[in-house]
Amino acid sequence: MSHEQLWAPWRIAYIQEAAEKAPLDSRPLAFLPDADPHCFLCQGVADVANERQRGVVLRGARTITLLNRYPYNNGHLLLTPRRHVARLDALQPEEQLELSQTLTLMVGVLEKVIRAQGFNVGLNLGKAAGAGLPGHLHWHIVPRWVGDTNFMTMLANVNVIPQSLDALWELLTHALETVSKLPSPLTGEGAG
Secondary structure, three states, rough: OOOOOOOOHHHHHHHHHHHHOOOOOOOOOHHHHHHHOOOOHHHHHHOOHHHHHHEEEEEEEEHHHHHHEOOOOOOOOEEOOOOOOOOOHOOOOOHHHHHHHHHHHHHHHHHHHHOEEEEEEEEEEOOOOOOOOOOOOOOEEEEEEEOOHHHHHHHHHHOOOOOOOOHHHHHHHHHHHOOOOHHHHHOOOOOO
């Protein structure tokens, strides 16, 4: 098999920026009861001071939405309950409602902000189903475009992600700030 070189000079800004990023705030994290301190989702829930570095784009009363650090496609998000739960039947009705409302909200924001034409939305439930983090439920929201399975994917088994995670975080958090009315569970109203 011959070695092919892929030149991507536009990526140098992302590389240099990553090297210049400040380290995470080193204060102890305030984990929720039953959280797993080794779970990156639980860390995202607990680390309010470092939302950008953790990729948290939205915090609801019962859920958080994060950028996937290893995206299948540009705009790939993870939606998860704040509680560390592994089973659907362990979700509270309020969590189920907020997960559904947040999914609807994020699909709409991704359609507007990055002009996604479709979505793959899914959950890998359990290790046998491919869950990389089987202890903490999370849904994948993967934006799609007509023709996004291009020659790079087909011939070289390479995905080309055209936008840095930091630039995507900026776009999404700005768009979410301008959403005129969030569903009530996301605003925290009535949450206690």
